[in-house]
Amino acid sequence: MSGKPSLHEIEQAEKQPLWRRLGWLAMIWTASVLALFVVASLMRMFMSAAGLTTH
Incomplete structure (x- = not known):
């Protein structure tokens, strides 16, 4: 693949807790x-x- 995350990986990341x-x-x-x-x-x-210097 071209290094892009798959749809499954994106869905798993979205399931992580908000915190x-x-x-x-x-x-x-x-x-x-x-x-x-x-x-x-x-x-x-x-x-x-x-x-x-600044002064």
């Missing part, structure tokens, strides 16, 4: 926010090392 699906959503959102924080902190650190 589990919301938990995954919250976990993915938290991970993305943390990744953005890390990237922004690294950029700020490199800019400060290069002599660029």
Whole structure:
């Protein structure tokens, strides 16, 4: 197959409890926010090392 989930797999995923699906959503959102924080902190650190400041 082309890597797409089958209809049976989709139906099984939809049968998961709401709290589990919301938990995954919250976990993915938290991970993305943390990744953005890390990237922004690294950029700020490199800019400060290069002599660029905000004041």
